[in-house]
Amino acid sequence: MKSVQSFLDAIPMPAVFVDTQMRIVGANAGAWTLNPHAGDPRPFVLVFRQPSLGAALETCFASGTAQRAVFHHTDGPHEIWYEVTVSRVQGGEINGSLLCFNDTTHLKQADQMRRDFVANVSHELRTPLTAILGFIETLQGPARGDQKAQDRFLTTMAAEAGRMNRLVGDLLSLSRVEEEARVRPTRLVDLDQVIRSTLRNLAPVAEEVGGTLIYDAPDDPPQLIADSDQLFQVFTNLMENALKYGGEGTDVTIRIAKSPRDHVLRVPVLRISVADTGPGIAPTHIPRLTERFYRIESHRSREMGGTGLGLAIVKHILNRHRGRLAVESTVGVGSVFTVILPLR
Numbered sequence: 001m002k003s004v005q006s007f008l009d010a011i012p013m014p015a016v017f018v019d020t021q022m023r024i025v026g027a028n029a030g031a032w033t034l035n036p037h038a039g040d041p042r043p044f045v046l047v048f049r050q051p052s053l054g055a056a057l058e059t060c061f062a063s064g065t066a067q068r069a070v071f072h073h074t075d076g077p078h079e080i081w082y083e084v085t086v087s088r089v090q091g092g093e094i095n096g097s098l099l100c101f102n103d104t105t106h107l108k109q110a111d112q113m114r115r116d117f118v119a120n121v122s123h124e125l126r127t128p129l130t131a132i133l134g135f136i137e138t139l140q141g142p143a144r145g146d147q148k149a150q151d152r153f154l155t156t157m158a159a160e161a162g163r164m165n166r167l168v169g170d171l172l173s174l175s176r177v178e179e180e181a182r183v184r185p186t187r188l189v190d191l192d193q194v195i196r197s198t199l200r201n202l203a204p205v206a207e208e209v210g211g212t213l214i215y216d217a218p219d220d221p222p223q224l225i226a227d228s229d230q231l232f233q234v235f236t237n238l239m240e241n242a243l244k245y246g247g248e249g250t251d252v253t254i255r256i257a258k259s260p261r262d263h264v265l266r267v268p269v270l271r272i273s274v275a276d277t278g279p280g281i282a283p284t285h286i287p288r289l290t291e292r293f294y295r296i297e298s299h300r301s302r303e304m305g306g307t308g309l310g311l312a313i314v315k316h317i318l319n320r321h322r323g324r325l326a327v328e329s330t331v332g333v334g335s336v337f338t339v340i341l342p343l344r
Ligand SMILES: Nc1ncnc2c1ncn2[C@@H]1O[C@H](COP(=O)(O)OP(=O)(O)OP(=O)(O)O)[C@@H](O)[C@H]1O
Pocket: 170, 237, 241, 242, 243, 245, 246, 276, 278, 280, 281, 289, 290, 294, 295, 296, 297, 301, 302, 305, 306, 307, 308, 309, 310, 311, 312, 335
């Protein structure tokens, strides 16, 4: 059945052809990566052991109409989902059914992400909202006429409302960054000025937490094509984190260095590092830091007004600039967040 094989080879997804006895006639290379025995001339159900596939195949032969089934495959740490179409093929010397495996993993993941996102946002908004509603009830009832209690509750309510406001602000800026993701920045930006204005802006925060911002300014301040407002946001988020999580008395040092070639981006880059002398981050957390709403000590971070969106925004902005974020940390010593931007 040479002709069957050449058809199978032309199908741009894993495909297997079986005869009316449900024995495998042939498979293409994509199917072999799913199952090294995909092309063996054996009963299909003994090679692909997921019952849903065997059932769809039987129904297809019995009814003569195309069937669909879901096939789940694990490839090391990756879970892959296929929607399998089983179609009856008959004509000339060819008589059997064709199974085509369509990879739907990305759709499933996007769907899951959207659901997680809505659940997270709702949860984040509900916590302060519940607190505010509780205080309103108290103010209307037991605390009516108690000036001291009223002042205290109103202060807390203002803080909770502030948190909701920041969350909504962060969500809006995240969606704005995503919207512009494909538009490359075009302006020439003076990095030194951006960093200096970030430092000015964060001076009160540094004072509040008892930390020190140290800028190791370069002799020849570099310029690059970028979006200065977005870079301002990147450095604000990183320095604010360094101050907030570095703990009292932390030193936050900002340095700029040029590198002739980044080993990931493979181009000349600028590296802007924000280093703190805080408690550091355990290695298991590092790869997840840029996920939306990811917080290491969610309780502590929330107390500090954190929403867990800061680093997600940083990552999106750097993607738009074709750059990347590198995080190194030693527990008990401190963390270094490095912004890496292509020079050109
Ligand atoms: N310099 C740092 N040292 C230790 N932990 C850090 C540092 N920077 C970030 N983290 C951890 O990473 C988590 C995610 O940071 P991110 O900036 O995304 O969110 P956040 O600070 O909690 O909230 P937001 O920035 O939206 O107000 C923080 O909750 C914190 O646990």
